[in-house]
Every structure is written in structure tokens, then in C-alpha cells.
Amino acid sequence: HNAQRAQEIALMAPLLDWLNSRNDLRLIGPKTAQNRVPTISLQLAAPGFEMAKQLAGHSIMAGGGNFYGQRTLEGLAIDPEHGVLRLSFVHYTSSEEIERLIIALGACLA
Numbered sequence: 142h143n144a145q146r147a148q149e150i151a152l153m154a155p156l157l158d159w160l161n162s163r164n165d166l167r168l169i170g171p172k173t174a175q176n177r178v179p180t181i182s183l184q185l186a187a188p189g190f191e192m193a194k195q196l197a198g199h200s201i202m203a204g205g206g207n208f209y210g211q212r213t214l215e216g217l218a219i220d221p222e223h224g225v226l227r228l229s230f231v232h233y234t235s236s237e238e239i240e241r242l243i244i245a246l247g248a249c250l251a
Contacts, residue, residue: 148232150174152239159243182225189224199245203228
């Protein structure tokens with residue numbers, strides 16, 4: 142478990158650094174890898190589902206929507222119909238895949 146957790150933190154760190162450097166999205170939850178599981182939700186200008194479709198065009202699988210968390214999203218001042226983009230990975234995800242995600246997300250946000 143400790144080795145798996147260390148790998149998840151190592152994978153999350155560059156992604157979170159990149160996300161935290163942006164002013165065109167809102168990271169939901171903790172800003173550091175040590176304080177979160179490897180599931181990341183983002184509020185974007187485009188609906189979460191639409192951004193997930195755009196990422197699919199870059200061979201990146203992501204989810205978009207409210208994920209049955211309507212009251213939570215409302216509490217965060219996010220329209221549940223607009224939803225969030227959800228990025229999920231685990232310890233067997235490669236650092237190359239994280240880099241591909243960052244590049245694809247940057248292209249979709251441009």
C-alpha cells in the first residue's frame with residue numbers, strides 16, 4: 142500500500158502543479174498530492190461532459206458531469222447541469238500518460 146500510494150503521489154504532483162498554475166480552471170479539493178486521492182475534479186468554462194469529449198479526441202479517457210453529487214456541486218457554487226471534469230488514475234498509470242494528459246488538456250483549454 143505504501144508503495145502504491147507513493148507512486149500515486151508522484152504521478153499527481155506534476156499534474157497538480159500544472160493545474161495550480163492555470164487561471165482558467167478551478168481545482169476542486171486539496172491543491173497538494175499528499176492530501177488527496179488520485180481523482181481530480183475541475184470546474185471549467187466548458188461543461189465537464191464537453192471537455193471529456195474533447196479529451197477523447199486526444200485519446201484521453203475522462204468523465205464529465207455531476208457524478209451524483211448535485212448537492213455537493215451546488216454547495217461549491219457549481220451548476221450540476223454544467224458539471225465538472227473528472228480525471229482519475231491509479232498507481233499503474235505511467236508518467237508518460239500524465240504528460241499526455243497535460244498536453245491534451247492544455248490543447249483543449251487553448
